[in-house]
Amino acid sequence: MSDDLLVIDNVHGGYGGADILTGASLRVSGPEIVVIVGPNGAGKSTLMKSIFGLVQIRGGTISALGHDITNQRADLIAKAGLAYVPQERNVFPSLTVDENLDMGGYLKKSDAAHKDRIYAIFPQLANRKTQRAGSLSGGERQMLAMGRALMIEPKLLLLDEPTAALAPKLVDETLDKIGEIKALGVGVLMVEQNAKQALARADRGIVMVMGKVRMEDDAANLLARPDLPELFLGG
Ligand SMILES: Nc1ncnc2c1ncn2[C@@H]1O[C@H](COP(=O)(O)OP(=O)(O)OP(=O)(O)O)[C@@H](O)[C@H]1O
Numbered sequence: 001m002s003d004d005l006l007v008i009d010n011v012h013g014g015y016g017g018a019d020i021l022t023g024a025s026l027r028v029s030g031p032e033i034v035v036i037v038g039p040n041g042a043g044k045s046t047l048m049k050s051i052f053g054l055v056q057i058r059g060g061t062i063s064a065l066g067h068d069i070t071n072q073r074a075d076l077i078a079k080a081g082l083a084y085v086p087q088e089r090n091v092f093p094s095l096t097v098d099e100n101l102d103m104g105g106y107l108k109k110s111d112a113a114h115k116d117r118i119y120a121i122f123p124q125l126a127n128r129k130t131q132r133a134g135s136l137s138g139g140e141r142q143m144l145a146m147g148r149a150l151m152i153e154p155k156l157l158l159l160d161e162p163t164a165a166l167a168p169k170l171v172d173e174t175l176d177k178i179g180e181i182k183a184l185g186v187g188v189l190m191v192e193q194n195a196k197q198a199l200a201r202a203d204r205g206i207v208m209v210m211g212k213v214r215m216e217d218d219a220a221n222l223l224a225r226p227d228l229p230e231l232f233l234g235g
Pocket residue numbers: 015020038039040041042043044045046047
């Protein structure tokens with residue numbers, strides 16, 4: 001077993017009927033930013049859920065930092081060093097910003113300095129510590145969801161479309177935070193539809209089509225491809 005942050009090896013699985021993941025493999029080796037793109041329904045969210053034990057894996061293995069996490073419980077996967085931000089319902093709306101961060105840290109008693117580091121990355125949140133999460137803007141809420149996930153001091157952060165439904169200006173602002181997260185020594189594996197903007201900030205890109213990784217390359221190489229739009233559509 002390796003010390004890679006994440007190794008997904010030939011994973012098959014889904015929701016009860018036919019498999020959605022049909023032999024997905026990928027690796028995140030260190031604190032790098034890896035972006036997954038691909039057409040709607042390709043299984044990108046299903047792959048993220050399968051990493052976090054939320055989808056039944058029927059074949060293949062997933063390991064994180066040397067631990068086999070295949071079909072493990074989410075709390076054990078978090079202990080192995082992974083944190084996951086789903087696309088929706090990723091904050092507690094009735095709790096304040098500060099309480100959301102505390103909830104994020106309940107599995108691991110983070111020190112106050114760590115919370116301050118998170119507030120330093122997201123100053124908008126620092127100004128709204130006592131505001132209820134339900135009253136935040138869409139962009140602020142995504143930042144809170146990321147901050148909450150960072151409270152357990154993960155080695156790898158999984159993000160499912162952190163910029164979905166955000167105004168264009170907020171897309172750039174949100175993606176810029178991901179570079180700051182990497183600077184903390186945290187790897188980021190994220191699904192993104194705003195592919196160009198995400199790849200521009202990423203180390204590697206992965207194109208997923210029909211439950212498999214169709215292509216994998218340096219983000220700069222993928223960005224330079226004239227057929228990039230077709231790749232997203234699975235062409
Ligand atoms: N809870 C579920 N139960 C049954 N089928 C599901 C469930 N969630 C997703 N699926 C199906 O699995 C397939 C892959 O869905 P998934 O959400 O992983 O795609 P995606 O690549 O994330 O797409 P998008 O870009 O639209 O977010 C789709 O055909 C979808 O209908």
